[in-house]
Amino acid sequence: MKIILETKAVTKVYRAGKVDVLALRGIDLRAHQGEFVAIMGPSGCGKSTLLHILGGLTTPTSGEVWIDGVNVSALSDAARTRVRRDKIGFVFQRFNLLPTMTAQGNLEIARHIHGNGSGAMQLQSSQEVLRVLGLEHKLRSKPLEMSGGEQQRVALARAVINRPSILLADEPTGNLDSENSQLVLKMLQELNTKFTQTIILITHNPEVAAVAHRLVEMRDGRIVDRAQDVSYTAVEESFL
Amino acid sequence: MIVANILHRPMRTFVSVVAVAIQVTLVLLVVGITTWMRVDSAKRQEGIGADIMFRPPNAQLLWLTGAPMSVKFKEVLERVEGVKVAAPVLIQTTTSGGLSQIFGIDLPSYSALSGGFNYLRGGPFEEALDVLVDDLHARNNKLRVGDQIDVLNHKFRVCGIVEHGKGARVFVPLATLQDLMGAVDKTSVFYIKAKDPNETDAVVQRIKAIPELRDYSVISIKEYLSQITNATIPALNTFIDVMIFIACLIGFLVIYLSMYTTITERTREIGILKSLGASKLFIVDAILREALLLTILGILLGLGFTFLAKRVITTTLPTLSVLITTAWVVRASLLAVLAGVLGGFYPSLRAASQDPIAALSYE
Numbered sequence: 001m002k003i004i005l006e007t008k009a010v011t012k013v014y015r016a017g018k019v020d021v022l023a024l025r026g027i028d029l030r031a032h033q034g035e036f037v038a039i040m041g042p043s044g045c046g047k048s049t050l051l052h053i054l055g056g057l058t059t060p061t062s063g064e065v066w067i068d069g070v071n072v073s074a075l076s077d078a079a080r081t082r083v084r085r086d087k088i089g090f091v092f093q094r095f096n097l098l099p100t101m102t103a104q105g106n107l108e109i110a111r112h113i114h115g116n117g118s119g120a121m122q123l124q125s126s127q128e129v130l131r132v133l134g135l136e137h138k139l140r141s142k143p144l145e146m147s148g149g150e151q152q153r154v155a156l157a158r159a160v161i162n163r164p165s166i167l168l169a170d171e172p173t174g175n176l177d178s179e180n181s182q183l184v185l186k187m188l189q190e191l192n193t194k195f196t197q198t199i200i201l202i203t204h205n206p207e208v209a210a211v212a213h214r215l216v217e218m219r220d221g222r223i224v225d226r227a228q229d230v231s232y233t234a235v236e237e238s239f240l
Numbered sequence: 241m242i243v244a245n246i247l248h249r250p251m252r253t254f255v256s257v258v259a260v261a262i263q264v265t266l267v268l269l270v271v272g273i274t275t276w277m278r279v280d281s282a283k284r285q286e287g288i289g290a291d292i293m294f295r296p297p298n299a300q301l302l303w304l305t306g307a308p309m310s311v312k313f314k315e316v317l318e319r320v321e322g323v324k325v326a327a328p329v330l331i332q333t334t335t336s337g338g339l340s341q342i343f344g345i346d347l348p349s350y351s352a353l354s355g356g357f358n359y360l361r362g363g364p365f366e367e368a369l370d371v372l373v374d375d376l377h378a379r380n381n382k383l384r385v386g387d388q389i390d391v392l393n394h395k396f397r398v399c400g401i402v403e404h405g406k407g408a409r410v411f412v413p414l415a416t417l418q419d420l421m422g423a424v425d426k427t428s429v430f431y432i433k434a435k436d437p438n439e440t441d442a443v444v445q446r447i448k449a450i451p452e453l454r455d456y457s458v459i460s461i462k463e464y465l466s467q468i469t470n471a472t473i474p475a476l477n478t479f480i481d482v483m484i485f486i487a488c489l490i491g492f493l494v495i496y497l498s499m500y501t502t503i504t505e506r507t508r509e510i511g512i513l514k515s516l517g518a519s520k521l522f523i524v525d526a527i528l529r530e531a532l533l534l535t536i537l538g539i540l541l542g543l544g545f546t547f548l549a550k551r552v553i554t555t556t557l558p559t560l561s562v563l564i565t566t567a568w569v570v571r572a573s574l575l576a577v578l579a580g581v582l583g584g585f586y587p588s589l590r591a592a593s594q595d596p597i598a599a600l601s602y603e
């Protein structure tokens with residue numbers, strides 16, 4: 001299986017007033033197509049920063065990020081935005097649905113930005129996606145009229161509706177009760193197995209991490225203990 | 241998305257739309273009223289029935305007033321070949337009840353110009369302190385025949401009400417006005433009627449050729465009217481331009497402020513759009529469309545306001561109207577669109593250049 005994502009010695013320095021915060025101190029990470037990677041680590045170790053860099057929402061201070069064979073860190077802002085549009089789907093802890101729009105509207109705007117399908121086709125496929133998610137009856141609901149679990153499922157649908165190469169999820173179950181967490185996890189797994197969706201997921205919850213093929217642990221802006229991960233080699237081999 | 245957004249804050253949308261509507265209304269009313277006044281005044285000049293205007297040297301194009309000429313020129317002018325009648329008119333401008341003119345006329349010669357007044361009520365002057373008013377002036381001031389009115393601080397009796405369209409709206413006997421103005425045997429202008437209107441230009445040339453009238457201004461009414469544009473009225477165009485500029489400034493500022501608050505309030509949403517891969521152009525476009533939609537709603541409302549205002553003006557003030565031309569409707573709309581797009585431009589750029597991560601963590 002091909003390598004869909006790779007970082008080479010990525011660092012990130014935030015300038016907070018006069019102090020430099022070293023959020024990432026040299027990250028080398030690889031993910032194959034179809035891989036499900038969980039990232040864990042204490043608060044403030046740089047997990048979200050890494051995810052934002054992978055998705056091109058910000059640039060590394062040094063190092064390279066390769067997405068699907070393209071060195072994203074060398075691209076202009078506009079070109080990076082295009083890579084994000086075409087190849088990346090984001091899911092956040094805070095759902096981040098557009099509050100003035102319905103569930104269906106949120107899916108359609110993602111399609112519209114991506115620029116695929118005609119209006120009628122978009123409508124049909126948005127409705128289909130929501131049906132698959134068991135959210136048919138929420139088609140016309142706005143985010144405030146939905147539960148957290150429902151919102152996150154819509155957000156997940158929005159993230160994958162354009163079939164991105166990589167799904168980046170930052171604590172997607174962080175705001176959900178265990179029942180809804182289970183639902184969302186099941187959907188992630190399904191996406192991964194049925195559609196060989198590559199997933200990079202940040203979590204604080206070991207149970208969530210257990211669903212992944214591989215666990216990456218971070219501490220102080222570095223990846224630690226990779227060799228100790230028993231399942232790592234097995235998974236790696238299964239992809240080769 | 242755009243419609244959802246403008247419905248999200250109905251009050252803000254309402255205020256922006258009304259501001260644009262005021263912009264459009266202001267432009268159309270200012271232009272419409274001044275244009276109407278010009279056209280109306282030209283029509284009334286035409287209605288006098290004269291072919292030629294004879295004025296003192298250096299006469300102002302528009303506001304003839306004062307009494308700088310001797311009425312004795314009447315004989316000189318009427319001796320010119322082709323002249324049927326030369327009617328002296330003494331003009332006094334008053335500011336009571338708005339800027340208007342009072343004509344002091346010699347009724348027989350003035351009537352000879354157009355074939356005479358059409359008396360709707362009453363009849364010609366009988367006494368020195370008689371006044372003729374036109375029907376619109378009468379309606380405006382609720383006047384009837386026999387009423388006493390103040391003209392130049394003297395009590396006059398309304399002796400007749402005439403159909404409008406023949407020069408001024410208020411007429412008094414020439415001699416009376418000469419007395420009141422202390423201008424015995426003086427006149428402001430002669431209106432001249434040619435025996436054959438087709439001969440007008442030839443008559444003008446003949447009058448110009450008279451040595452003792454050499455410095456005086458002779459002009460055919462046709463040419464005179466063609467010279468009256470807004471540009472000939474001192475400072476009017478400047479006034480119109482200033483009003484239009486202020487109107488556009490209102491539209492621009494309100495749309496600017498509205499869109500600026502909108503993008504601040506929606507910082508997070510802009511971050512979300514960016515996380516979905518929306519380009520800067522996409523965001524600029526979305527904000528500008530919203531500004532444009534507000535503007536278009538404002539234009540429609542403004543056109544409604546304008547026609548309503550026109551109705552109110554014409555029903556309450558018979559001597560005033562608003563001339564709304566398609567060209568100015570288009571121009572006022574385009575100005576509103578321009579102001580709206582400019583107003584939305586900086587906010588849209590600001591929104592587009594927001595840092596997505598900061599925007600996503602905005603509360």
Ligand SMILES: Nc1ncnc2c1ncn2[C@@H]1O[C@H](COP(=O)(O)OP(=O)(O)OP(=O)(O)O)[C@@H](O)[C@H]1O
Pocket residue numbers: 014015016021022023041042043044045046047048049050
């Ligand atoms: N915009 C910023 N300016 C300055 N410092 C920042 C900024 N964003 C993050 N940091 C710092 O960078 C470090 C890594 O932050 P990051 O958000 O990546 O951590 P995290 O692992 O996602 O934490 P958590 O588990 O709490 O979400 C932290 O020390 C944080 O304070």
Ligand SMILES: [Mg+2]
Pocket residue numbers: 047048049170
């Ligand atoms: Mg985080």
